[in-house]
Amino acid sequence: MFWTPVLITAGINSIIALGLYITMSSGPLSVAHAALAGMGGYLGAVLTTNFGWPFALAILAGVLLGLVTGMLLGLLIVRMNELVAGLTTLGFGETMAVIAFNIDYIGGANAFTGIPLRTTLPLVYAVLAVILFVAWRYDHSRLGYAARATRDSPVTADAMGINITWVKSITFGIGAAIAALGGVLRAHYILVQGPEDMGFFISVGFLIFVVFGGSYVFWGPLFGAMTLTILPELLRFSTKDRFIIYGVLLTVMVILRPQGFITRRSMR
Amino acid sequence: MDLFFQQVLNGLMIGSTYAVVALGFSLVFSVMRVVNMAHPEFFMAGAFGAYLTIRYVTTNFFGVLAGGMLVAAIVGLVVERLAIRPVRGRYVMIPFIATSGVGIALQHLAERVFGSDPVAIPPVVPTVSYTLGPLSVTRMQLVTFAIAAILMLGLRYYVRNTKWGRATRAVAERPDVAAAFGVDVNFVSRLTIGISALMAGAAGVSIGILYTSAWAFMGLLYGLKSFVCMLVAGNRHIEGVMAIGLLLGVLEALVSGYITSTLRDAVAFGVLVVVLVFKPNGLFGSYSV
Amino acid sequence: MSLLLRVKDLEVSYGAVPAVKRVALEVPAGEIRAILGANGAGKSSTIKAILGLVKARGTIELEGRPIHGVPTHRIHQLGVAWVPEGRQLFSTLTVHENLEMGAFARGDGPRFASRVDEMFTLFPRLRERRGQLAGSLSGGEQQMLAIARALISEPRLLIMDEPSLGLAPKVVQSLFEQIQAINARGLSILMVEQNARQALKIAHYAYLLEVGRLAAEGTSAALMASEDVQRVYLGG
Numbered sequence: 098m099f100w101t102p103v104l105i106t107a108g109i110n111s112i113i114a115l116g117l118y119i120t121m122s123s124g125p126l127s128v129a130h131a132a133l134a135g136m137g138g139y140l141g142a143v144l145t146t147n148f149g150w151p152f153a154l155a156i157l158a159g160v161l162l163g164l165v166t167g168m169l170l171g172l173l174i175v176r177m178n179e180l181v182a183g184l185t186t187l188g189f190g191e192t193m194a195v196i197a198f199n200i201d202y203i204g205g206a207n208a209f210t211g212i213p214l215r216t217t218l219p220l221v222y223a224v225l226a227v228i229l230f231v232a233w234r235y236d237h238s239r240l241g242y243a244a245r246a247t248r249d250s251p252v253t254a255d256a257m258g259i260n261i262t263w264v265k266s267i268t269f270g271i272g273a274a275i276a277a278l279g280g281v282l283r284a285h286y287i288l289v290q291g292p293e294d295m296g297f298f299i300s301v302g303f304l305i306f307v308v309f310g311g312s313y314v315f316w317g318p319l320f321g322a323m324t325l326t327i328l329p330e331l332l333r334f335s336t337k338d339r340f341i342i343y344g345v346l347l348t349v350m351v352i353l354r355p356q357g358f359i360t361r362r363s364m365r
Numbered sequence: 366m367d368l369f370f371q372q373v374l375n376g377l378m379i380g381s382t383y384a385v386v387a388l389g390f391s392l393v394f395s396v397m398r399v400v401n402m403a404h405p406e407f408f409m410a411g412a413f414g415a416y417l418t419i420r421y422v423t424t425n426f427f428g429v430l431a432g433g434m435l436v437a438a439i440v441g442l443v444v445e446r447l448a449i450r451p452v453r454g455r456y457v458m459i460p461f462i463a464t465s466g467v468g469i470a471l472q473h474l475a476e477r478v479f480g481s482d483p484v485a486i487p488p489v490v491p492t493v494s495y496t497l498g499p500l501s502v503t504r505m506q507l508v509t510f511a512i513a514a515i516l517m518l519g520l521r522y523y524v525r526n527t528k529w530g531r532a533t534r535a536v537a538e539r540p541d542v543a544a545a546f547g548v549d550v551n552f553v554s555r556l557t558i559g560i561s562a563l564m565a566g567a568a569g570v571s572i573g574i575l576y577t578s579a580w581a582f583m584g585l586l587y588g589l590k591s592f593v594c595m596l597v598a599g600n601r602h603i604e605g606v607m608a609i610g611l612l613l614g615v616l617e618a619l620v621s622g623y624i625t626s627t628l629r630d631a632v633a634f635g636v637l638v639v640v641l642v643f644k645p646n647g648l649f650g651s652y653s654v
Numbered sequence: 655m656s657l658l659l660r661v662k663d664l665e666v667s668y669g670a671v672p673a674v675k676r677v678a679l680e681v682p683a684g685e686i687r688a689i690l691g692a693n694g695a696g697k698s699s700t701i702k703a704i705l706g707l708v709k710a711r712g713t714i715e716l717e718g719r720p721i722h723g724v725p726t727h728r729i730h731q732l733g734v735a736w737v738p739e740g741r742q743l744f745s746t747l748t749v750h751e752n753l754e755m756g757a758f759a760r761g762d763g764p765r766f767a768s769r770v771d772e773m774f775t776l777f778p779r780l781r782e783r784r785g786q787l788a789g790s791l792s793g794g795e796q797q798m799l800a801i802a803r804a805l806i807s808e809p810r811l812l813i814m815d816e817p818s819l820g821l822a823p824k825v826v827q828s829l830f831e832q833i834q835a836i837n838a839r840g841l842s843i844l845m846v847e848q849n850a851r852q853a854l855k856i857a858h859y860a861y862l863l864e865v866g867r868l869a870a871e872g873t874s875a876a877l878m879a880s881e882d883v884q885r886v887y888l889g890g
Contacts, residue, residue, distance in 0.1 A: 126458055191634070343470075547731055
């Protein structure tokens with residue numbers, strides 16, 4: 098089917114975008130999520146390819162890696178103001194990409210290849226459905242409210258007894274874990290995992306899914322990722338042009354409608 | 366020991382360009398409270414401007430420098446008009462995202478126009494080496510350092526001793542009050558972006574000639590390192606950012622020489638993490654957003 | 655008598671919250687007029703609207719010329735100088751540099767040098783400190799510098815926002831004497847003050863704002879005797 102690749106990619110992008118959404122729900126802007134996804138991808142790929150692990154366990158390993166890394170990152174940026182935090186995630190992502198570039202065991206500049214195909218369309222959408230359910234429950238959970246309170250007014254949140262450090266750290270962790278999950282799926286679909294998928298641009302790509310789609314409700318990132326993955330295919334844009342459009346779209350969107358396409362109000 | 370001094374020398378040369386780029390970025394942040402994520406593209410525009418100047422206009426070094434800086438300044442004013450002016454004064458992440466968008470569009474536009482492979486820049490400065498005992502340095506390295514030094518000292522003089530420099534400091538501190546005493550704050554903002562673009566552009570020309578190539582994505586790594594410089598140094602004193610830029614260059618050169626050159630680019634982030642964990646406001650403070 | 659400043663039907667809102675509702679005031683040439691009221695009454699918002707620092711609706715005329723919508727820096731060039739609430743000096747600039755900023759619109763020719771001299775004669779303590787950073791001055795000295803910074807541009811209208819804020823009573827006393835002396839030389843002054851007693855001593859006429867509306871207005875004598883003012887804050 099012609100549409101399979103596009104739909105799989107759109108599904109994976111949606112998963113990672115939702116991860117970013119959860120991380121950003123407590124405040125920080127992250128441009129490290131592509132790197133986090135990549136890390137998951139690398140770990141999962143090495144485990145299945147070199148060690149013959151079952152796919153499910155490889156996924157689990159990736160998710161755990163994402164969770165731990167994300168929580169550590171979250172802890173690191175807790176005391177920073179948003180700008181510094183954002184730039185730190187930038188640095189983290191780029192550094193991970195550089196490190197991946199330089200480790201020959203995982204392929205270095207030539208990327209890690211030979212990954213077995215494990216990801217199928219039904220699997221991706223089953224996982225997506227699960228993640229959507231998780232995001233929905235998250236939005237209405239105590240943690241979700243605490244996260245949004247922390248983002249909107251840290252001082253008030255603190256005064257209400259919310260442990261900001263814990264909230265930021267765990268939301269970053271969960272978001273990173275989901276991104277890593279997406280990364281494992283991706284690696285086992287594209288069958289190649291390389292450092293160029295971990296950089297700033299790709300991360301900004303996910304960011305634009307969230308900003309464009311709407312960063313306040315979980316349907317937003319889904320809409321953003323789906324639309325912005327499928328539309329360029331429909332219009333037959335090449336990758337280079339795609340990023341020019343992404344860049345322009347990001348700028349225009351954030352100036353004219355910073356809350357994104359789908360807001361809480363438009364859901365009523 | 367010779368290796369040490371040689372690397373320190375090399376590091377200072379490159380570090381001077383980090384400092385120049387970081388200064389422009391830091392200046393815009395201080396005056397306009399905007400993180401201009403498209404700042405690295407001014408650097409890239411300078412390098413391509415140099416390439417175009419050499420190809421179509423002149424191979425005279427000063428002409429090339431002027432051409433590169435001019436292109437960078439034009440890009441700067443375009444970015445200011447499209448992504449900064451409409452969102453100044455709003456919640457700080459919005460200009461961050463808006464300029465990120467423009468930056469990415471510019472990078473890929475450059476890729477579209479010039480191709481994904483680096484474009485060769487013919488040497489317009491003769492490759493002459495000078496030796497000082499066991500140390501050697503090329504003419505272009507010296508030129509790079511000299512340009513950087515002139516720009517930084519010039520900026521310092523401008524900010525401290527001229528009417529508009531004073532006005533810039535006033536706007537950085539209290540834009541409303543500055544306006545109430547006759548300062549056109551929009552003009553000062555445009556001026557500041559223009560200056561930051563000229564400086565980054567000059568650094569781009571230098572690096573383009575030094576490494577004989579220009580590439581659509583060359584700004585990214587430079588941008589990251591200059592952001593690190595600004596974060597580590599804090600943005601209160603010009604001198605702090607300058608010093609950290611030089612220091613970063615030296616540190617990278619030493620790591621390259623003694624440990625491994627492949628980890629060179631990770632040095633910046635390592636330093637950043639260490640410093641920010643202990644002093645979230647930078648070494649010389651302060652960050653008011 | 656010519657009107658230096660005329661404000662009519664002024665309305666200022668911050669988002670959905672109205673801060674100033676249909677305020678009208680005038681400053682005839684050569685007078686000191688005061689705006690009184692408690693915290694949050696809308697006094698500073700009125701000033702900011704006149705200066706073009708916040709969006710507002712209504713009529714604002716300077717010497718008959720409408721200035722509503724004119725950018726702030728142009729308003730200064732038309733002869734309006736501001737002594738902001740809390741001084742708001744450029745603390746990273748020296749005393750002398752603050753004065754240079756005050757004269758920014760006028761240039762720094764020989765006229766500037768003689769104006770600086772006049773300011774130092776008016777406020778001798780500043781002369782000794784001319785090279786010091788403005789942030790390092792005492793409260794009273796900062797107030798002097800803030801006024802000097804405003805006066806140095808030879809304005810036609812001086813707008814002062816809470817000049818007595820944070821100053822010791824003795825300092826306030828001499829400050830108001832100085833304001834009166836400045837006015838005696840012909841400068842028109844619009845003053846926002848919480849210290850109604852001091853303000854009414856030197857003002858010719860005053861306006862009382864309450865929750866954004868004009869509650870009362872009149873000559874100082876009339877207001878000092880009025881119940882409204884007594885009620886609001888002369889201790890009544």
